[in-house]
Amino acid sequence: MRKKQKTAWKEILKWEKEAKMTSPPLGADDAIPLQSAAPAVTGTKPKMSTTRKILLILGFLSTLAAIALITVAVTQNQPLPKNIKYGIVLDAGSSHTNLYVYEWPAEKENDTGVVQQVEVCKVEGPGISGYSQTTEKAGPSLVQCLRQAEGVIPLKQHQETPVYLGATAGMRLLRLENKDAAEKVLSSVEKTLRSAPFNFQGARIISGQEEGAYGWITINYLLGNFKQSGWKKFLHSLKSVSETSGALDLGGASTQITFVPDEISSESPQNLLYFRLYGKDYRVYTHSFLCYGKDQALQQKLARDLQSTENSSLFDPCFHQGYQRTISVSNFFKNPCTSVEKKQFPFSQLHIEGEGNYEKCRRNIQNLFNKTDCPYSSCSFNGIYLPPLQGDFGAFSAFYFVMNFLNLTSDDPFTLDEVASAIKKFCARPWHEVKLQYHQIKEKYLSEYCFSGAYILSLLENGYEFTTENWKRIHFLGKIGSSDAGWTLGYMLNLTNMIPAEEPPAPPLSYGSYVGLMVLCSLVLVSVILLAWLLFHKPKCLQKGVV
Numbered sequence: 128m129r130k131k132q133k134t135a136w137k138e139i140l141k142w143e144k145e146a147k148m149t150s151p152p153l154g155a156d157d158a159i160p161l162q163s164a165a166p167a168v169t170g171t172k173p174k175m176s177t178t179r180k181i182l183l184i185l186g187f188l189s190t191l192a193a194i195a196l197i198t199v200a201v202t203q204n205q206p207l208p209k210n211i212k213y214g215i216v217l218d219a220g221s222s223h224t225n226l227y228v229y230e231w232p233a234e235k236e237n238d239t240g241v242v243q244q245v246e247v248c249k250v251e252g253p254g255i256s257g258y259s260q261t262t263e264k265a266g267p268s269l270v271q272c273l274r275q276a277e278g279v280i281p282l283k284q285h286q287e288t289p290v291y292l293g294a295t296a297g298m299r300l301l302r303l304e305n306k307d308a309a310e311k312v313l314s315s316v317e318k319t320l321r322s323a324p325f326n327f328q329g330a331r332i333i334s335g336q337e338e339g340a341y342g343w344i345t346i347n348y349l350l351g352n353f354k355q356s357g358w359k360k361f362l363h364s365l366k367s368v369s370e371t372s373g374a375l376d377l378g379g380a381s382t383q384i385t386f387v388p389d390e391i392s393s394e395s396p397q398n399l400l401y402f403r404l405y406g407k408d409y410r411v412y413t414h415s416f417l418c419y420g421k422d423q424a425l426q427q428k429l430a431r432d433l434q435s436t437e438n439s440s441l442f443d444p445c446f447h448q449g450y451q452r453t454i455s456v457s458n459f460f461k462n463p464c465t466s467v468e469k470k471q472f473p474f475s476q477l478h479i480e481g482e483g484n485y486e487k488c489r490r491n492i493q494n495l496f497n498k499t500d501c502p503y504s505s506c507s508f509n510g511i512y513l514p515p516l517q518g519d520f521g522a523f524s525a526f527y528f529v530m531n532f533l534n535l536t537s538d539d540p541f542t543l544d545e546v547a548s549a550i551k552k553f554c555a556r557p558w559h560e561v562k563l564q565y566h567q568i569k570e571k572y573l574s575e576y577c578f579s580g581a582y583i584l585s586l587l588e589n590g591y592e593f594t595t596e597n598w599k600r601i602h603f604l605g606k607i608g609s610s611d612a613g614w615t616l617g618y619m620l621n622l623t624n625m626i627p628a629e630e631p632p633a634p635p636l637s638y639g640s641y642v643g644l645m646v647l648c649s650l651v652l653v654s655v656i657l658l659a660w661l662l663f664h665k666p667k668c669l670q671k672g673v674v
């Protein structure tokens with residue numbers, strides 16, 4: 128076969144040689160059609176050969192075209208070098224301030240899940256509301272973290288980087304207690320932020336409703352729940368409800384609960400929010416309980432306990448046995464969370480002594496939740512509307528800090544009973560033993576984990592009425608990916624218009640699929656041309672082979 132093929136090619140070459148010799152040189156006037164120049168001896172051979180030549184050239188050109196097409200597709204559509212944008216948010220909480228630096232690729236800013244935290248800086252000292260007596264020091268306290276942000280963000284992008292400060296419950300309380308001091312604190316932080324090299328976008332006290340809503344947006348953005356593409360879009364279209372996760376935030380001074388309920392009743396419109404995100408409508412329930420953050424809840428509890436105290440000593444079941452603390456009674460009632468309990472006491476200092484009794488502590492805490500009056504179809508506590516709980520919940524900030532310390536945040540969730548017995552066991556441990564084991568942990572935090580654990584269970588079980596059943600739907604989380612769970616990311620996404628109401632038009636194919644498809648099409652094209660050539664102008668050898 129190979130030999131025969133060789134002979135065929137030999138014949139073609141031979142004829143070409145002859146043709147060259149017999150053909151007159153081609154001039155402008157005497158150009159002879161190529162076919163008529165072929166000697167008659169070779170019969171149809173010259174005709175075949177010319178067609179083959181053309182087909183060969185065509186095949187060669189199509190291969191070249193296919194290669195060019197692929198090269199253009201690969202180079203032209205290569206993602207451009209990343210153009211990174213930055214944003215800064217300061218979370219001025221009641222217990223401390225955190226500065227977050229976020230980054231995202233500029234060309235993808237309307238996509239979901241592209242913004243991520245690249246830096247967090249914990250400001251030294253108390254939260255900004257702690258500067259009520261020395262308001263001019265609130266701003267300078269932020270300088271060190273602003274410097275840290277300067278180091279993270281490239282110099283040439285400093286001026287275009289927006290910086291926002293949102294103050295939460297600590298400042299809400301200070302505004303209630305002393306409006307003038309709250310304004311001075313805000314002016315001081317504004318002055319400092321304006322003097323930083325970034326693009327200052329505002330320093331304000333955010334409402335409890337905003338805090339709840341932005342926390343919910345953050346976790347659902349990070350969990351990819353707003354994504355409306357591919358399979359997820361298809362699955363969403365099959366379900367009537369949107370699969371979002373509820374958000375539980377426990378701070379020092381307030382706590383928020385936010386979720387999409389199954390059915391929305393309009394009985395308490397102040398608790399309802401309507402969003403349109405990425406082309407989908409969300410009806411969200413939210414409530415923020417001021418004074419029910421874990422620090423203020425402890426203050427409330429102590430204020431109540433004080434009412435029944437005759438002398439300056441108080442036994443507290445929520446502190447470890449052997450733990451002692453002294454508090455100043457006069458300062459204690461200045462706080463709006465405790466001022467209702469204010470009365471005259473014949474002593475200025477109160478000595479607290481721990482008892483380490485979990486059950487007694489739970490009963491003690493229970494008094495903080497008034498479950499008697501509910502003007503709605505269902506309530507959490509203190510007459511606040513709460514629709515039936517729905518779906519999964521992400522519980523973050525102090526919910527996470529406390530449960531994480533108690534080793535109760537594993538992937539395989541603990542049952543409600545297991546959590547309760549772990550906290551009971553921890554509360555029963557004498558203080559000297561706890562202090563020895565956890566000597567690296569700040570005493571303020573460590574001494575309150577027993578109370579905090581009991582408070583978290585009371586809030587979730589008695590306050591919101593989570594049961595043994597739906598307890599497993601609570602996920603205690605500190606971070607999602609590289610970003611902290613909290614309201615700051617949602618706040619920035621909203622203020623920079625990075626979450627569009629409608630789904631942004633996106634190319635139907637990803638870059639990878641596009642290049643893949645181009646390669647496939649080109650290969651098919653080349654194969655079809657080769658096949659056509661083989662079918663219509665079968666080389667002699669093949670014809671014989673078939674016969």
Ligand SMILES: Nc1ccn([C@@H]2O[C@H](COP(=O)(O)OP(=O)(O)OP(=O)(O)O)[C@@H](O)[C@H]2O)c(=O)n1
Nearest residue numbers: 220221222223295296378379380381524525528
């Ligand atoms: N490792 C940690 C860190 C913080 N905390 C406690 O957790 C609470 C602070 O939670 P956070 O979410 O930081 O509250 P803030 O934002 O400061 O307060 P708020 O949101 O109410 O303004 C404080 O009681 C603090 O003592 C803790 O127990 N363990």
Ligand SMILES: [Ca+2]
Nearest residue numbers: 220295378524
């Ligand atoms: Ca907070």
